Amino acid sequence: MPSDRTKISNSRSGGPSRLRRILTCVALCAFVLLLSELFLRIYAPVPMLPRYIASAEYGVRMNMPNQSYAHTTPDYEIQIQTNSKGIRSDREIPYEKPNAKKRIVALGDSFLMGYGAHPDEMLLNVMVERLRAAGEDVELVNLAVSGFGNAEELVALQAEGMKYEPDLVLIGWHGTDLDDNVRSGLFDLQDGKLTRAAETFLPAVKSREILFRIPLYRFLAGHSQLYNWFRDKVGEAVKTVLADVRDAQSAAAQAKQLEPTAPAPAADLRQETAEESAEDVSYAERLTLAILRRIDQVSRDGGAELLIIDIPERLNRTTFRSAYPLGPGFEDFNLFSPLPMFEERKGELLYWERSHGHFTPLGNRIVGEGAADLILERNLLGPPRE
Amino acid sequence: MLFNSVEFLVFFVLVYGLYLAFQKHYRWQNVLLLAGSYFFYGWWDIRFLFLIVITTVVDYNTALIIRNGTSSARHRIVSSLYLMTASLLFLTLRWDALDFSPLWIGDSPELDLLGLLPRSLAGWSGFLLTTAALIGANIVYFVMIRLERDVRARVALALSITVNLGILGFFKYYNFFADSFAVLFENALGFTPDRFTLDIVLPVGISFYTFQSMSYTIDTFRRDVEPTESLVDFAAYLSFFPQLVAGPIERGKNLLPQFRRPRSLDWEQIRQGMWLIAWGMYKKVVIADNVAAIVNGTFGPYDGADPSSIVPDDGLRIFVAVLAFAVQIYADFSGYSDIARGTAKLMGFDIMVNFRLPYIAKDPSEFWQRWHISLSTWLRDYLYIPLGGNRSGPLGTYRNLMITMILGGLWHGAAWNFVIWGLYQGTILVLYRFFDERGWRLPDFRGKGFFKGIVMFGFVLYGWLIFRAQNLETIRIFTLSIFGHPHGSPETFAEFKTLLFYAHPLIIFQYLQVRYATLDPMAKWPLLVRVAIWTFIIMSILALAPSEGGEFIYFAF
Numbered sequence: 001m002p003s004d005r006t007k008i009s010n011s012r013s014g015g016p017s018r019l020r021r022i023l024t025c026v027a028l029c030a031f032v033l034l035l036s037e038l039f040l041r042i043y044a045p046v047p048m049l050p051r052y053i054a055s056a057e058y059g060v061r062m063n064m065p066n067q068s069y070a071h072t073t074p075d076y077e078i079q080i081q082t083n084s085k086g087i088r089s090d091r092e093i094p095y096e097k098p099n100a101k102k103r104i105v106a107l108g109d110s111f112l113m114g115y116g117a118h119p120d121e122m123l124l125n126v127m128v129e130r131l132r133a134a135g136e137d138v139e140l141v142n143l144a145v146s147g148f149g150n151a152e153e154l155v156a157l158q159a160e161g162m163k164y165e166p167d168l169v170l171i172g173w174h175g176t177d178l179d180d181n182v183r184s185g186l187f188d189l190q191d192g193k194l195t196r197a198a199e200t201f202l203p204a205v206k207s208r209e210i211l212f213r214i215p216l217y218r219f220l221a222g223h224s225q226l227y228n229w230f231r232d233k234v235g236e237a238v239k240t241v242l243a244d245v246r247d248a249q250s251a252a253a254q255a256k257q258l259e260p261t262a263p264a265p266a267a268d269l270r271q272e273t274a275e276e277s278a279e280d281v282s283y284a285e286r287l288t289l290a291i292l293r294r295i296d297q298v299s300r301d302g303g304a305e306l307l308i309i310d311i312p313e314r315l316n317r318t319t320f321r322s323a324y325p326l327g328p329g330f331e332d333f334n335l336f337s338p339l340p341m342f343e344e345r346k347g348e349l350l351y352w353e354r355s356h357g358h359f360t361p362l363g364n365r366i367v368g369e370g371a372a373d374l375i376l377e378r379n380l381l382g383p384p385r386e
Numbered sequence: 387m388l389f390n391s392v393e394f395l396v397f398f399v400l401v402y403g404l405y406l407a408f409q410k411h412y413r414w415q416n417v418l419l420l421a422g423s424y425f426f427y428g429w430w431d432i433r434f435l436f437l438i439v440i441t442t443v444v445d446y447n448t449a450l451i452i453r454n455g456t457s458s459a460r461h462r463i464v465s466s467l468y469l470m471t472a473s474l475l476f477l478t479l480r481w482d483a484l485d486f487s488p489l490w491i492g493d494s495p496e497l498d499l500l501g502l503l504p505r506s507l508a509g510w511s512g513f514l515l516t517t518a519a520l521i522g523a524n525i526v527y528f529v530m531i532r533l534e535r536d537v538r539a540r541v542a543l544a545l546s547i548t549v550n551l552g553i554l555g556f557f558k559y560y561n562f563f564a565d566s567f568a569v570l571f572e573n574a575l576g577f578t579p580d581r582f583t584l585d586i587v588l589p590v591g592i593s594f595y596t597f598q599s600m601s602y603t604i605d606t607f608r609r610d611v612e613p614t615e616s617l618v619d620f621a622a623y624l625s626f627f628p629q630l631v632a633g634p635i636e637r638g639k640n641l642l643p644q645f646r647r648p649r650s651l652d653w654e655q656i657r658q659g660m661w662l663i664a665w666g667m668y669k670k671v672v673i674a675d676n677v678a679a680i681v682n683g684t685f686g687p688y689d690g691a692d693p694s695s696i697v698p699d700d701g702l703r704i705f706v707a708v709l710a711f712a713v714q715i716y717a718d719f720s721g722y723s724d725i726a727r728g729t730a731k732l733m734g735f736d737i738m739v740n741f742r743l744p745y746i747a748k749d750p751s752e753f754w755q756r757w758h759i760s761l762s763t764w765l766r767d768y769l770y771i772p773l774g775g776n777r778s779g780p781l782g783t784y785r786n787l788m789i790t791m792i793l794g795g796l797w798h799g800a801a802w803n804f805v806i807w808g809l810y811q812g813t814i815l816v817l818y819r820f821f822d823e824r825g826w827r828l829p830d831f832r833g834k835g836f837f838k839g840i841v842m843f844g845f846v847l848y849g850w851l852i853f854r855a856q857n858l859e860t861i862r863i864f865t866l867s868i869f870g871h872p873h874g875s876p877e878t879f880a881e882f883k884t885l886l887f888y889a890h891p892l893i894i895f896q897y898l899q900v901r902y903a904t905l906d907p908m909a910k911w912p913l914l915v916r917v918a919i920w921t922f923i924i925m926s927i928l929a930l931a932p933s934e935g936g937e938f939i940y941f942a943f
Contacts, residue, residue: 028917031914031917031918032917032921035917035918035921035922035925036921036925039921039922039925039926039929040925040929043925043926043929043930044925044929044930229929233928245490248487248490249490249491251487251490252487252488252489252490252491252493253491255485255487255488256488256491256493
């Protein structure tokens with residue numbers, strides 16, 4: 001019996017041509033890719049939620065204008081359509097407010113943009129319908145963009161939202177906002193005062209703009225589970241590595257700052273470290289509070305009230321929690337939290353469980369109706385217009 | 387360092403790269419494997435490396451004394467230096483004085499070399515005690531060589547076994563026996579003695595390498611293995627990282643000779659190695675780690691010392707959890723063994739098969755020929771047969787079986803449920819033997835083999851209930867629940883569906899292994915089928931493994 005080594009040498013001398021070998025390799029690669037796609041569809045379906053994001057001229061992200069694309073997940077398939085200003089809507093909304101109408105300008109992330117919901121199921125549209133049913137002639141301008149934090153919301157409100165002459169500004173509060181506000185670097189605190197620190201925050205937007213011009217890429221983003229799975233995995237890995245590097249750098253920097261001139265008891269060092277990390281947390285909160293106050297100020301300057309909608313975090317189907325800070329100053333705003341209503345309905349499907357955890361139609365309805373009731377109760381839209 | 391971690395991947399790539407670079411110098415490869423294995427083990431806790439070194443030095447010299455009558459001055463000096471260096475490196479030096487973290491912020495690392503040395507006498511105690519122990523050991527040696535050669539060999543073997551079992555007993559069983567004796571006194575004499583339990587951490591894999599080392603000296607004594615003169619070869623054999631922490635418990639006569647000659651590598655070995663690693667990893671991270679959620683969801687609330695004594699009214703759910711545990715422990719442990727074998731194969735080593743489709747066994751005796759083969763053969767060769775095996779008459783054989791299985795149970799851990807598990811396994815072995823000896827067998831009928839397999843699997847399952855329960859009360863109430871309240875719920879059905887979802891590829895593959903009568907049926911399948919299977923395995927590992935993977939179950943034994 002010839003050995004493996006012999007077999008290999010035989011195949012080299014009288015075997016298939018180079019071209020044939022290359023073609024075989026290509027065919028095998030295609031076979032593997034097809035099988036992988038099939039595997040994911042059968043064993044581990046992946047949500048396909050392409051984000052059509054572009055850079056707005058005011059330096060932050062916006063939804064790509066005039067797009068129509070699908071979000072397909074194991075839970076749902078919805079169509080997303082944007083108008084010429086990137087608003088998720090099938091109609092154009094002029095800046096000028098029609099007489100007798102009241103306007104709500106909403107800013108937030110994917111929850112407010114309505115991921116996981118058809119247009120009539122989106123919490124903001126449910127809210128508007130309820131307000132209309134209560135006799136309010138109200139119109140919605142939904143400037144929410146997936147991934148937005150409060151810092152970007154402030155920039156978008158100042159540059160774009162106020163042009164719509166809102167009567168009520170509505171923003172979503174999500175658990176990631178504290179970190180996002182610091183990470184964006186758009187604002188910082190100097191002597192306790194909110195200061196614009198960067199003109200732009202456009203993470204990976206340029207590459208997206210280029211990629212989404214390529215038809216094949218658009219097809220893969222909207223139809224290939226393998227591509228979406230791969231992108232999510234790489235994204236997660238990069239985030240983990242960056243977080244680890246950041247932690248290591250921060251630990252090293254902290255250790256350097258704590259270097260004692262004379263030997264200090266370990267307990268003292270631990271105490272100091274704890275105080276410093278408490279200070280870090282409070283910086284994120286202080287910055288966020290300043291941003292929210294500025295949003296409130298901008299809204300009031302334009303004659304609008306501000307309402308914050310708290311998006312609770314889902315721990316499991318029966319446990320939710322609010323990430324809205326409890327620190328001083330945060331209670332000054334009009335806040336709507338659906339947490340008590342969620343508690344009443346716990347056990348029901350309020351969040352999609354296989355699709356990045358956005359609200360189901362039921363979750364959207366509870367939040368939308370609750371927010372509308374609060375707006376009516378507190379008369380946040382003001383008196384009826386002539 | 388876990389096989390299913392990024393650290394291991396980096397470690398293995400580096401070690402393997404160097405290993406291939408030294409392909410023409412197998413002795414350098416042995417040095418590399420020794421250093422790599424110590425690094426691999428020291429990743430958990432560097433101090434416990436010293437225990438491996440003690441076992442290495444003791445059994446290396448013991449084997450030489452048994453075979454040659456003496457350990458030469460050169461061997462003793464090399465051993466002494468090795469032990470003292472280990473004591474310095476693993477017990478004495480304060481490695482935390484080397485701080486590389488400033489590199490993260492662009493500063494130079496803090497390498498306070500003088501800071502490595504302990505500042506107090508207590509810090510040097512390990513080194514001083516090692517020196518004293520070495521002096522003591524040399525005195526014992528000089529006393530011993532005055533004995534008759536045969537007696538000397540016996541004394542040396544006895545001393546080696548005492549040291550090995552002493553270390554194992556102290557680290558693994560001290561607290562168990564201290565607690566159990568206290569309870570015994572309390573119950574028998576009516577007073578509560580002070581409990582001298584210690585805060586002891588169990589060194590990972592100590593049961594495995596201790597048994598491996600003991601088999602080497604005993605085999606040398608029995609002239610089944612030729613002892614090595616090279617301390618590096620023996621140390622590398624004993625600490626060989628693929629199988630160091632959870633076996634297979636290799637025999638000197640199989641593995642040691644492979645360290646004493648150049649290893650060759652061919653494509654077939656690499657193919658087998660890669661497949662074993664992938665398949666083992668699949669079993670561990672996809673099957674065992676996912677199925678663990680079902681097991682822990684049911685057993686978890688009853689873990690600990692003071693569980694509820696209310697009999698659960700959903701016995702079917704308990705049954706599904708036990709079934710899940712049968713899948714988990716098999717996938718976890720045989721997965722580890724496969725990765726160990728595969729890793730070794732990539733380096734040209736051939737280590738023993740530890741599992742041969744155990745759940746198709748038709749009787750208890752066959753089960754133990756298929757489950758954890760390296761332990762069951764160890765117990766057979768070094769415990770059951772020396773006790774008299776089946777040469778002591780029926781009652782003697784039963785006694786030997788019971789002793790072997792109870793000690794085998796206790797090997798798994800210092801807890802009463804393992805003792806009961808051993809007792810249970812011993813009982814079904816004895817009963818099987820009892821019936822078999824009297825010719826009390828089932829009449830022949832179609833599907834008899836399958837029927838016997840199902841019955842045996844039922845016995846195995848009950849054994850796993852005893853094994854997984856962390857206390858006697860849980861064994862009691864779960865038994866009553868399964869047999870007294872066999873009711874389920876939609877959650878039970880959902881858990882069973884989850885179990886099937888993760889376990890069905892394993893069941894199908896094992897069916898094919900039986901069908902083709904080989905553990906590696908893929909070897910003869912067409913390329914496209916093999917590519918499809920590889921794609922399935924890789925994608926499963928990448929897409930279905932839970933983000934928080936668990937340790938291997940047998941690390942705790």
